[in-house]
Amino acid sequence: MAESSVSITHLDSMPKASVRAADGTAASSTLGLAFGSAEQRGDTLVVRVRPDEWYLLGDGAAAMAGGLDLSGFASTVNVTHSRHAVRVTGEHAADTLAKLCTADFGDAMTPNGAAWGNSIAGVTCDIVRDDIVSDDRTGTRSYLLLFDGSFAAYFLGALEDAASEFSLHT
Amino acid sequence: MLLVPCPNCGPRNAGDLSYNGESHARPDPKTCTPEEWRTYLYLRDNPSGWLVENWYCSSGCRKHFKIERHTLTGELRSAILPGSKPGLTKGETK
């Protein structure tokens, strides 16, 4: 439990774009994915977080958003500063979140690659489970939480408080 | 807490959604009488039995949908997204 317990990292400046696109548009078919899933494409994590909304997360977000064909009914908004990201990772990541969130963090209901909206500690979040991350922590349980950045101080405090019964690394 | 079957997300805790009450059609604002408009605003059937009502998946897919709920047993059925199928209105069962 010691080393791999749970760690919480605030990724406040990670580039993020939101793409809204109706069914049948070029942007929708380019981005693809099933609603509720996420996929790493190069240096960008693509998340279909709502039936008609994708997040592009990571250094390639702006380029990928800029390269989309927005004909039909599609639009993008840079949400780098609106939505902050926190990564909760480690053996007790799910146990920590289960103290603040009603979601079932088991493999059947939220497998690696699952993405969904849920309230955590009273803050509306979009949650992405992406166990395989770009550094060497391959396979470690990991959640990327996207939330309104104005909650950051409160939200990190609530997460750290919930994690305090485990071995916390910030 | 009820599990509400969101047509996009699947079953979710009722607390994850917003409840928008009984489903009533909006009268034409240009031609309606005060009585019709205020029936739309304020009068609810509140039946003991099946009721068509509006829910909003506010923390999930952010979609509005209608669902039938049995007010006595809490049973839920026939979730409908607006636009995807003919919408259920008051008194209708699928």
Add this chain to the structure above:
Amino acid sequence: MSNRLPAGEGEVLDRTQALSFTWNGKKLVGFEGDTIASAIMANGHHVFGRSMKYHRPRGGLTFDFWDPNTTVQVDNEPNVRASHRKLKAGMQVSAQNVWPSLKYDIKAANGLVGRFLTAGFYYKTFMKPAALWPKYEHILAKFAPGGEVDLDTPHGRYDKRYAHPDVVVAGGGPAGLSAAIAAAEAGSSVMLVEHEHHVGGHLLWGSEADRARATDLVAAAAAAGVEILTNSTVTGRYEDNWIAISQRNHPGVVERLIKARAKTLVVAAGTIERPYVFKGNDLPGVMTSGAVRRLINLYGVKPGTQAVVLSANESGDAAIDDLRRAGVSIARVVDALTGERIVAANGSKTRVKEVILDDGAKIKCDLLVTAVGWTTPTSLLNMAGDRPVYDANAARFFPAGAPDNVLATGGMVGDGSIEDLLEHGRATGELAAGRAVVVAHRLQAATARATAVVSPEPNYPADERTPLDRWPHPELFRASTHGIVDYSEDVSSKDLYSAAAEGFDSVELLKRFTTATMGPSQGKLETVNTVAVLAQARGESIADVGTTVWRPPYAPISLGALAGRINEPKRVSVIQPWHEANDATPILAGQWVRPDHYGDAAAEVRNTRENVGIIDVTPLGKLDLQGPDVSKLLSLLYTNKWMQLPIGGVRYGIMCAEDGVVLDDGVTARLGEDHYLMTTTSSGAGTIWNWIEMWLQTERPDWQVHVMPVTTGLTSINIAGPKSRELLSRLTEIDLDPKAFPYMNVRQGTIAGVDDCVTWRIGFTGELSYEIHVPSGHGLATWERLLAEGKDLGVKPFGLEAQRIMRLEKGHFIVGQDTDGLSKAPVTGLDPLLKLDKDDWAGLPEVKWTLESGDHPIIVACQPDDGSIVPEEAAQILRAGTSEIVGRITSSRMSPTLDRSICLAQVAKEFAAAGTSLEVLLVDGHRITATVMEHHAHFDPEGERLRG
């Protein structure tokens, strides 16, 4: 005198760990593993406190979680269950409901005047006259049960957890353990919840073979991966198996509430031994057979020296064996199965002394043990919709049917050997696991993000369990005398008889009138006796009387556990660290923490009016709107017209709800052909986002508009004052010439080196002002640049209070402050903005009818004739010389600019004309006069400053 027995095989004590504690100030010693009550009993004390109403001395009755008579104060914690709470070294334990001491209790005089405290005394005695209530309350408070609450007690830490087990098993006796093991072995994730400190149930105080079996079951459960929660209670079952579990043994917290969504719930709550109702049944030394078995076998405590045992079942017979083994002499066994009965018990103040039998015999004793049958604690099944039915042959209630995802097993559903109970539990666990598989499959198949299901849905397993037998048992509820039915509420069978005679003869009414079954044991010991006594009083059968519906909680739960961890979300802008470092006084506005002022709001107003001020207005709601139909959407939601707004234009609008009441207001800018930026009030941001989505999705699904909240993404700073143009010009290349960038216009461009900023000219404060919206990663730096660049211009920050003063000087209303939930749009007086010629907008019909009738209050500006008086906000405006309310002050401040008090008010139409004198009632009762002004704006009504 020590009542501690030599060490026994099954005891839960660690006799190497002696624990010192005090009982009513006296130093005593117990062992690790003792409950507080067992330790006190072991030290020769057997009176734990006094009863709630009559202040009768009480000894332990059941010596388990439900014991109603051993509630004590521990340190600064009142109402501790001494028969459940484990002893800890250093505890200071004292009796409750005693004054001045346990031995000499003055309030015991209540016992002498007991007739005044009969059924329903709450409702009758203190009813009239109402004026005496404060006195009654004062007296009643002294008699209120419970310990002393120390208001200085530090807040405990409570916690919460959500769980999604396949199966929750409520009850850790043999059947529950067997069900949990079978379910886990079938592949289910299982939580087993037991309210005592050990699982094993009655096996724990049974024979050597029983104890060995308990040990094996616990090992099997652990091996199967069952999550065992001891000292925890399933307190409620709600829709779709939403299960509340109160966990009292989690490290680091006082109590933790687990909210579990179980696919199947197995209820294995066992049976609870029923007390017997007779005269003297609450004397210390009268207890159930289970109580003596637990005291002797678990805690090594000798419960008395000479016993009478009334036995109708094998539990009584086992108690006799235990007592003999413990060296207690058996003065008499009263065999209920052969028709022998007891009539009454007599005692001293503190202990039973003799028992009177129905043949007239009087038997001396200091212990009376009763074994008269069982109550089925069906609460969790009731909560699932079950309505249990009484079986006279077995003398107890049995479940009659719950939903498919709730299964009962064990003593609740029948009788049998240990093997029978284990087999029924095993079959139940398998069934629970099989049904959980189907529920899991359905959940997964219906959930987009879940792992895809590949196999077809398994068959839903039918209930093919072999039912348990029901063993016959005599119906033993009340002797020929009256006694206590509800120990914790101090309700006697006589009270129930008289309540029934008064007409409270339905069991639900009787319960509420007498409070029987409503105490801390939540009816577990009392309900069936209450029903039986009522049946006797009505001359009917128990089945005819029926039972009360058991509701949550199964057992009391602390308010702390229900509250859980305190999570109150707070929001701040990226400039908040600067505000804090510069002595801003914070104010909580909705969820936002904002600077109210930096020391002197009036000075901030004067500086802004004379030089230039900047305010952090980031909390202003901001929505990015894109799509070809945005202008139609704006026309639908705002009351005014939007189809002709040019690119680069900004317009103010009011939004109404469908009842015509003002919902929100703000300005919206057109940034591009199909691109707009809308602002809302800070508190309205979330509401308006949902409002727009609702209209787009349900009423206008064919319109193409994308809405994205960007409130936090843009740090918003308002630069206001005559020198604001000069200040902003130092940071941007945007042409600020009034001809190039007039009032109510928007420009996009670079500010302080930051691209993609939006700047608009608006005038909430009434000054020339620019509101800049900067990507919030650069918000703090931009704020600091403005202060640095404007030093020579006298730039100073201002807070929310200065802004509120300036907008009031300018006569701008605030939604929710100057309007309320009844204020339809015409109340604002902004009739030119209410476009009745548009086809449709939210709230249009109500606004139209209100305007047509002309019957509505209206917002006016007014000034007290004595400019030194600031009437309170919400002060009433009265028709002169009367008490008829004709309006109210909605906003009021001392104006630093005009050096006099100024107000906005809502008044009836007839008082709205300029020059009308208003009579204002102050909170202190004085009346002052104020005069209605010609314009809403007290200052610069022509708007020359902001348009300059």
